[in-house]
Amino acid sequence: MGGIHLLAGFDSFTLTWPYFFDQLVAGLTLGSLYALLALGYSMVYGILKLLNFAHGEVFMIGSYIGYFVLTALGGAASPDVPIVVLLLLMFAAGMLGSGLLGVAIERFAYRPLRSAPRIAPLISALGVSFFLQQLATLLFGSIPKQYNTFGLHNGSLFNRITLGNFQIQYMQLIVVVSAVVLMLALTQLVARTKVGRAMRATSFDLEAASMMGIDIDRVIMFTFFVGSALAGAGGVMNGLIFQNVNAYVGFNAGLKAFTAAVVGGIGSIKGAMFGGLTIGVAQAFATGYLSSAYQDVIVFALLVVILLMRPTGLFGTPALQKV
């Protein structure tokens, strides 16, 4: 296979606005998904300084839950309930299941190691990650489960809305809008509610937060629930767009989302959102204008360049303390 055939290249087809917008929309869709997943990495890191390697698998389980709800309700070709209800139920079940899984992982794999050296929970996280991959393979088989969302409403969800040069599929719109709604909800939760304030305080200074009477264990549990629920929503979205789910789908998505969290500045919620979109769009343009074989090269090159310029990421703040 000659290298030249790998390249999508620049020609009269790719150098048009509609093509450009197609890549942009695909990138924003993928980016929304990465952003949801990146938020979980960032929130957990913010509070526990732990890289939750099992986070991708929480996403994968959420995707499976979405599949089972879809199947239980008659499947994509002939669902027993209206599509809106179907999608809402898939998201709700995926988020709840993933949220509870995240809480369980924290309780049994991380909490007992909280005062251990930092390498211990990291290894534990890797262990949970492999465990869940193998468990999913064992329970659900090694053949990918098909969402078959093309079958939904005779495929009309993949029709395009056209506005001049700009086109977007209904399904892409659903994914982007859901992600935006969830991220706005999270932002409000963190900025305005009491538990949100407790999360920010704990993230800034865990011990000082406990001195205020904040029950740190509960804040951590809540953080895992929210972060994992967002990953579950991302998992359902992944199934809707890419049509299937397997036990290893969380690995690649998790790696990209983790990169997004680092690019945005790990620990920062705004950074995770922006980082997710950046990585998604970069990947889509790399695929659209170069080749899908180069997408990871571009994504990780971007990571290196951004970290060289801003070691704490785009929205990360260096630890500054005024005494």
Added chain:
Amino acid sequence: MSALLELSGINTYYGQMHILQDVSLKIGEGELVSLLGGNASGKSTTLKTILGIVPARTGNVRFGGEDVTARRTSYRIGRGMAIVPENRRLFAPMTVLENLEMGAYLQGDGMKEGLERVYSLFPIVYERRQQLAGTLSGGEQQMVAMRRALMSRPKLLLMDEPSMGLAPILVERSFEIIQQVHASGVAMLVVEQNANMALSIADRGYVLSTGRLVLEGAAKELLAHEDLRKAYLGR
């Protein structure tokens, strides 16, 4: 007199390191007690043991007549303890108002009233309420940290090195406020390296040296005690 806070036979460890060795102390209702000692004498660990941030391996912590040894920090705070930590430990990326709200985290309805009380006494805090705490000067941070600790109307206020890192004029101001708070009936345990300052306002004092209490007594007696200097310089 029944004590508000009573530590008896406390032994605290960090891993293998034996930090507090058989520490027993008492603070009565409304009493101002100073805990003195040099670097690494175990002063901060004593406070953390009182709050339950560091568990005592043996010994008991009683607060308000109740054994709280096995209770979590949040429970103890809820029973009426509060702390102004060493170096203030304000939540720098949060506003002054949010910092004060954290001080009343376990209070439900009392918070509004507490805020109004703080605002009326300290108009400057009201003016700065939307400012990020990290942008305040050291002296302002000290004021906010004290207000934050008082938001919950504690029975016992713990203060960890209130004079640290402050200009002399601000140290005096801090100690004035400590006296005001004491006068309002709040019991206090003030941890300090500045022995003269701390004992001049205290009712009683304890001196820690490498994890053991080596001296205790009325503040006036301690001020006159010649061993005090020795205790400070190590032994």
